[in-house]
Amino acid sequence: MATKKTTRSSSGLVEKAAKAKINSSLSNEEKIKLLEDMIRVRRFEERSLRSYQQGKIGGFLHLYIGQESVATGSLSVLGENDHFITAYRDHAHALLCGMGMNECMAEMYGKATGCSRGKGGSMHFFAPDKNYWGGHGIVAGQTPLGLGLAYALKYQEIDGCAICYLGDGAVNQGVFHESLNIAALWDIPVIFIIENNGYSMGTSEARSSKFEDSLAKRAEGYDMKWESVEAHHVYVVREVTDRWVRYAKENSKPVLLEMKTYRYRGHSVADANSEKYRTKEEIQRYQETMDPINVFRKTLTDEGIIDDEKVKEIEKNAKEEANAAAKFADESDFPTVESITEDVYWEADNPDERKSEGRLFFHS
Amino acid sequence: MPEITYREAIKQALSEELERDEQVVVMGEEVAQYNGAYKVTEGLFDKFGGKRIIDTPISEAGFIGMGIGASMLGMRPVMELMFWSFSYVAFDQIVNNAAMVRYMSGGLINVPIVIRGPANGGTNVGATHSHTPENFIAYTPGLKVVCPSNAYDAKGLLKSAIRDNDPVYVMENTLLYGQKWEVPEEEYLIPLGKADVKREGSDLTIVSHGRSVITSLEAAENLAKDGIDVEVVDLRSIRPLDIDTVLESVRKTNRVLLVDENKPFCATSSQISHMIQLEAFDYLDAPIQRVTSIDAPAIYSDPLEKEQLPNVARVEKAVRSILDQVSA
Numbered sequence: 001m002a003t004k005k006t007t008r009s010s011s012g013l014v015e016k017a018a019k020a021k022i023n024s025s026l027s028n029e030e031k032i033k034l035l036e037d038m039i040r041v042r043r044f045e046e047r048s049l050r051s052y053q054q055g056k057i058g059g060f061l062h063l064y065i066g067q068e069s070v071a072t073g074s075l076s077v078l079g080e081n082d083h084f085i086t087a088y089r090d091h092a093h094a095l096l097c098g099m100g101m102n103e104c105m106a107e108m109y110g111k112a113t114g115c116s117r118g119k120g121g122s123m124h125f126f127a128p129d130k131n132y133w134g135g136h137g138i139v140a141g142q143t144p145l146g147l148g149l150a151y152a153l154k155y156q157e158i159d160g161c162a163i164c165y166l167g168d169g170a171v172n173q174g175v176f177h178e179s180l181n182i183a184a185l186w187d188i189p190v191i192f193i194i195e196n197n198g199y200s201m202g203t204s205e206a207r208s209s210k211f212e213d214s215l216a217k218r219a220e221g222y223d224m225k226w227e228s229v230e231a232h233h234v235y236v237v238r239e240v241t242d243r244w245v246r247y248a249k250e251n252s253k254p255v256l257l258e259m260k261t262y263r264y265r266g267h268s269v270a271d272a273n274s275e276k277y278r279t280k281e282e283i284q285r286y287q288e289t290m291d292p293i294n295v296f297r298k299t300l301t302d303e304g305i306i307d308d309e310k311v312k313e314i315e316k317n318a319k320e321e322a323n324a325a326a327k328f329a330d331e332s333d334f335p336t337v338e339s340i341t342e343d344v345y346w347e348a349d350n351p352d353e354r355k356s357e358g359r360l361f362f363h364s
Numbered sequence: 365m366p367e368i369t370y371r372e373a374i375k376q377a378l379s380e381e382l383e384r385d386e387q388v389v390v391m392g393e394e395v396a397q398y399n400g401a402y403k404v405t406e407g408l409f410d411k412f413g414g415k416r417i418i419d420t421p422i423s424e425a426g427f428i429g430m431g432i433g434a435s436m437l438g439m440r441p442v443m444e445l446m447f448w449s450f451s452y453v454a455f456d457q458i459v460n461n462a463a464m465v466r467y468m469s470g471g472l473i474n475v476p477i478v479i480r481g482p483a484n485g486g487t488n489v490g491a492t493h494s495h496t497p498e499n500f501i502a503y504t505p506g507l508k509v510v511c512p513s514n515a516y517d518a519k520g521l522l523k524s525a526i527r528d529n530d531p532v533y534v535m536e537n538t539l540l541y542g543q544k545w546e547v548p549e550e551e552y553l554i555p556l557g558k559a560d561v562k563r564e565g566s567d568l569t570i571v572s573h574g575r576s577v578i579t580s581l582e583a584a585e586n587l588a589k590d591g592i593d594v595e596v597v598d599l600r601s602i603r604p605l606d607i608d609t610v611l612e613s614v615r616k617t618n619r620v621l622l623v624d625e626n627k628p629f630c631a632t633s634s635q636i637s638h639m640i641q642l643e644a645f646d647y648l649d650a651p652i653q654r655v656t657s658i659d660a661p662a663i664y665s666d667p668l669e670k671e672q673l674p675n676v677a678r679v680e681k682a683v684r685s686i687l688d689q690v691s692a
């Protein structure tokens with residue numbers, strides 16, 4: 001019988017999470033670092049939005065603004081053998097795992113100094129050396145990949161798990177359900193985290209998904225554990241993720257988590273209707289009462305760990321870092337035409353080790 | 365040299381690679397306990413056990429995507445598709461994920477996966493089960509695709525595919541699984557991207573791949589009785605492509621027939637035809653002709669399906685028409 005658990009937002013929940021060992025054992029510096037992480041992500045994205053408006057960044061730009069507690073909290077509890085993968089709303093995950101603002105900003109500018117050498121863009125950031133496997137543009141396309149990462153860890157007898165993030169719209173893709181079934185059937189230590197921001201583009205959750213209590217409850221159909229939480233407080237996200245990561249690894253089992261969050265901006269920056277499918281008041285209400293940065297700042301202030309001065313300093317540093325990244329990206333070179341056909345085949349990029357013969361590329 | 369079936373050759377390749385590299389696993393529907401829908405994996409489950417030989421649910425997108433994810437972390441999964449026709453439900457994984465991840469990561473991630481299974485018509489099972497998507501695959505930069513026409517090639521190519529660091533898709537043929545060819549007992553590899561002249565001749569070059577090579581060879585034997593000397597080039601690998609062997613043959617015979625089980629529009633042979641006219645135009649004594657599948661969904665009715673696919677009679681007729689054109 002699967003666990004049924006839907007925790008509602010309440011100060012009790014936060015207090016309980018704060019007392020959990022994963023949070024109570026944090027040093028003051030570590031707590032400040034969590035706040036700083038969220039502020040860095042937000043300032044970076046705000047700076048990228050400006051660059052987009054200036055025409056420096058093209059394509060789609062999906063901002064994570066409002067959702068920072070989810071990636072910050074969940075990634076902060078992972079160990080060195082834990083891997084993760086996400087969809088196209090991927091900037092926060094990138095910065096939080098240690099990718100630099102420069103390489104990320106330059107990627108969005110389409111520059112050769114970008115993390116993917118200008119070949120991926122905003123939706124396709126990767127850092128396999130930091131256990132970050134992208135950055136995927138097709139809704140739910142990453143879900144079997146996340147399953148595969150966890151399967152490989154299990155096969156290779158590595159004591160790790162994989163976290164696979166997806167949106168609330170992605171839960172209706174067939175491949176996600178195929179992945180849930182396989183994960184449960186084969187006891188794969190993968191944790192699917194639904195970052196439920198209430199909307200898939202302009203469609204509210206209620207208009208796209210039929211469910212009882214929680215999207216995560218669908219896990220019961222696969223005899224899989226699940227939990228759903230209000231995720232705007234980073235302590236709560238850490239407590240929930242830590243508990244289920246340990247469960248997944250100790251028992252080699254999958255889990256489906258729903259983290260309820262909210263995005264302030266449009267689906268992408270190109271979404272001009274972001275205030276048409278929801279009210280201004282709705283956005284304001286979240287900003288005023290549940291903004292992940294404000295909420296955690298208040299917690300740390302109440303705990304007597306930070307003061308306004310310290311926050312100002314963090315804000316200033318983050319802004320400067322983001323501005324410097326924009327400058328770096330701006331001044332970087334675009335990739336060369338020759339580089340278009342690099343990174344297509346491993347063999348073409350490693351001619352000395354090539355074993356096949358014949359033409360790999362074709363001209364018109 | 366012992367004669368073994370195409371099916372046995374593939375099984376030997378799998379078995380040898382499973383023994384050589386413990387990151388190799390074989391996965392697919394019915395591959396383990398049922399011994400394979402076409403018995404290609406027969407005995408592997410008993411030999412290697414359930415950790416290496418894995419029965420999957422009927423979830424092509426899910427399990428192929430899973431294999432791709434595992435290959436990013438260094439495994440070498442060999443995924444069996446019961447039919448390549450079923451790849452269409454997994455197309456996003458097969459194309460967007462397997463082929464694009466290396467590129468979009470700026471070369472940081474490799475996807476050393478193999479997907480294999482039969483891709484052919486001619487088995488009287490109707491249109492949904494008779495697809496030959498090597499042209500779809502070859503269209504996608506980042507992917508490699510091979511179509512072995514016999515047991516010897518199937519074994520050597522599959523072993524190379526498993527050791528390759530890029531995604532390689534192997535398209536087999538159910539009509540060949542039971543046929544026998546000579547295959548040496550000692551280990552060998554056939555590099556991808558190397559065509560093979562299966563029959564030497566001087567009057568005309570047939571370029572073909574997969575079972576169409578067998579059809580072409582049979583037609584060539586019949587034509588030889590009338591003194592027509594046909595060369596048959598087996599591409600073996602579609603991407604990478606050994607166009608040089610094709611061009612060399614064309615420069616010798618000056619006449620070309622392309623025999624291809626694809627439908628005509630944007631077929632594998634469309635690309636070959638383009639490259640021949642571009643790179644050997646001055647050597648051609650006649651327009652390049654093709655024998656492809658007749659342009660309709662694969663028909664069920666048995667005698668008509670045989671007519672729809674490239675067959676010996678159609679190949680012979682096309683060869684004669686090219687030669688008549690030249691002598692006229």
Ligand SMILES: Cc1ncc(C[n+]2csc(CCOP(=O)(O)OP(=O)(O)O)c2C)c(N)n1
Nearest residue numbers: 089137138139167168169170197199200201
């Ligand atoms: C297969 C596929 N269909 C449609 C799209 C277009 N699309 C991109 S994001 C999106 C909404 C997804 O919403 P959700 O899963 O809730 O994630 P969020 O954007 O809220 O993070 C859509 C329809 C796509 N990228 N891929």
Ligand SMILES: [Mg+2]
Nearest residue numbers: 167168199200
């Ligand atoms: Mg959403």
